[in-house]
Amino acid sequence: MSVSPAPAYRLPQKRALVTELPGPKSQALTARRRSAVAAGVGSAVPVFAADADGGVIVDVDGNSLIDLGSGIAVTSVGASDPHVVDAVREQAGHFTHTCFMVTPYEGYVRVAEELAALTPGDHDKRTVLFNSGAEAVENAVKVARLATGKNAVVAFDHAYHGRTNLTMALTAKSLPYKKHMGPFAPEIYRMPGSYPFRDGLDGVTAAKRVISQIEVQIGADELAAIIIEPIQGEGGFIVPAKGFLPTLVDWAKANGVVFIADEVQTGFARTGQWFASNDEEVVPDIITMAKGIAGGLPLSAITGRADLLDQVHPGGLGGTYGGNPIACAGALGAIEAMRAYDLPGRATSIGDTALSRLRALQHDVSAIGDVRGRGAMIAVEFVTPGTTEPDAALAKAVAAKALEEGVILLTCGSYGNVIRLLPPLVISDELLSDGLDVLEAALRSLI
Numbered sequence: 001m002s003v004s005p006a007p008a009y010r011l012p013q014k015r016a017l018v019t020e021l022p023g024p025k026s027q028a029l030t031a032r033r034r035s036a037v038a039a040g041v042g043s044a045v046p047v048f049a050a051d052a053d054g055g056v057i058v059d060v061d062g063n064s065l066i067d068l069g070s071g072i073a074v075t076s077v078g079a080s081d082p083h084v085v086d087a088v089r090e091q092a093g094h095f096t097h098t099c100f101m102v103t104p105y106e107g108y109v110r111v112a113e114e115l116a117a118l119t120p121g122d123h124d125k126r127t128v129l130f131n132s133g134a135e136a137v138e139n140a141v142k143v144a145r146l147a148t149g150k151n152a153v154v155a156f157d158h159a160y161h162g163r164t165n166l167t168m169a170l171t172a173k174s175l176p177y178k179k180h181m182g183p184f185a186p187e188i189y190r191m192p193g194s195y196p197f198r199d200g201l202d203g204v205t206a207a208k209r210v211i212s213q214i215e216v217q218i219g220a221d222e223l224a225a226i227i228i229e230p231i232q233g234e235g236g237f238i239v240p241a242k243g244f245l246p247t248l249v250d251w252a253k254a255n256g257v258v259f260i261a262d263e264v265q266t267g268f269a270r271t272g273q274w275f276a277s278n279d280e281e282v283v284p285d286i287i288t289m290a291k292g293i294a295g296g297l298p299l300s301a302i303t304g305r306a307d308l309l310d311q312v313h314p315g316g317l318g319g320t321y322g323g324n325p326i327a328c329a330g331a332l333g334a335i336e337a338m339r340a341y342d343l344p345g346r347a348t349s350i351g352d353t354a355l356s357r358l359r360a361l362q363h364d365v366s367a368i369g370d371v372r373g374r375g376a377m378i379a380v381e382f383v384t385p386g387t388t389e390p391d392a393a394l395a396k397a398v399a400a401k402a403l404e405e406g407v408i409l410l411t412c413g414s415y416g417n418v419i420r421l422l423p424p425l426v427i428s429d430e431l432l433s434d435g436l437d438v439l440e441a442a443l444r445s446l447i
């Protein structure tokens with residue numbers, strides 16, 4: 001396979017609107033969707049995709065939109081990168097499935113080898129592949145419980161870990177993820193995290209608060225695992241204060257508690273390194289991965305200490321589709337693209353550009369309470385000027401206004417008041433800059 005230093009785009013990398021948004025074809029599809037697809041599945045934008053490449057999504061009406069969401073941090077290498085597409089085509093032409101639990105294949109083993117090499121720490125590691133982020137989280141908790149013989153699991157305020165029963169229990173926010181869908185899995189304990197903009201605590205103090213609360217409310221001898229996103233995603237792109245994660249990890253290691261880093265959103269070059277844990281040299285016992293892992297193919301993984309994972313009896317882990325051969329081919333292609341284009345470096349440069357622009361904007365616009373992030377995982381938190389009172393209406397209005405101009409922006413946050421930027425890491429400088437212009441103009445027009 002050819003290795004190119006920069007992506008050769010298939011579609012023109014520009015924002016171009018030929019109809020109002022949503023256009024007539026998208027509107028017709030939305031009407032069909034309403035009578036066929038359950039209302040519980042939301043969509044951030046009412047625009048149907050027809051094609052996508054690099055930093056653009058072309059809709060069914062021929063509009064070319066700037067993608068600053070990557071389908072929620074998935075298409076880091078773009079939505080049709082040749083490394084991924086060629087690998088997938090090649091694999092699909094041979095076999096689409098055998099089930100790794102029936103007749104194994106090399107692609108699965110190669111992905112496991114790559115993950116052992118890429119994830120933090122040089123200890124002996126084992127990997128299991130699944131389909132979704134939630135499934136990876138479920139299995140990380142299964143392994144931690146089996147390996148420690150303990151039950152309790154600590155999760156955090158603002159955490160998001162998925163939509164299955166156990167992961168709903170781990171997730172903090174009620175609406176829309178949990179409301180009226182309980183009862184939830186037991187033995188989950190929620191702790192305050194580190195949210196510098198709102199708690200003002202340094203990292204070590206915030207971690208000591210957690211540790212003391214764990215010791216009082218649970219006890220290390222009951223606690224199987226601590227699970228945390230190194231930068232919280234859906235909860236608001238919350239970057240913990242320095243020292244928070246290492247202090248927790250040290251305590252977990254000293255107390256026989258499995259430290260699980262949920263890097264489903266932060267992983268695979270997004271934050272400027274292969275994993276966000278790398279930033280403070282945190283070495284998780286188990287790391288969960290999905291989203292950016294396979295260039296859009298459904299794949300997830302847990303990689304962790306061999307002495308933990310190998311305790312599980314044969315048959316205790318797996319799933320019919322887990323590590324599907326086409327998804328594995330996609331992952332190997334995506335990892336190759338990340339190396340070929342130096343996407344960790346590219347994420348850092350996207351972060352430098354976007355953060356400096358947004359911080360300059362913050363000086364001008366008092367409704368911006370906080371600008372934060374790392375690499376290409378960047379957030380703007382809106383507040384009532386002069387307070388920390390969340391302003392969700394403004395975040396929503398900015399996203400809606402930007403969409404009118406052809407820029408896909410996602411919101412997030414426990415209070416719904418955060419705009420998050422998750423561009424494909426292969427986005428061109430010009431497109432990124434145009435997207436930021438639109439964001440700025442949208443905000444200025446609303447205040």
Ligand SMILES: *Cc1c(COP(=O)(O)O)cnc(C)c1O
Binds near residue numbers: 137233234264290
């Ligand atoms: C998206 C996400 C999940 C859930 O992944 P799915 O593939 O949607 O099940 C879990 N953890 C984090 C941190 C996520 O961002």
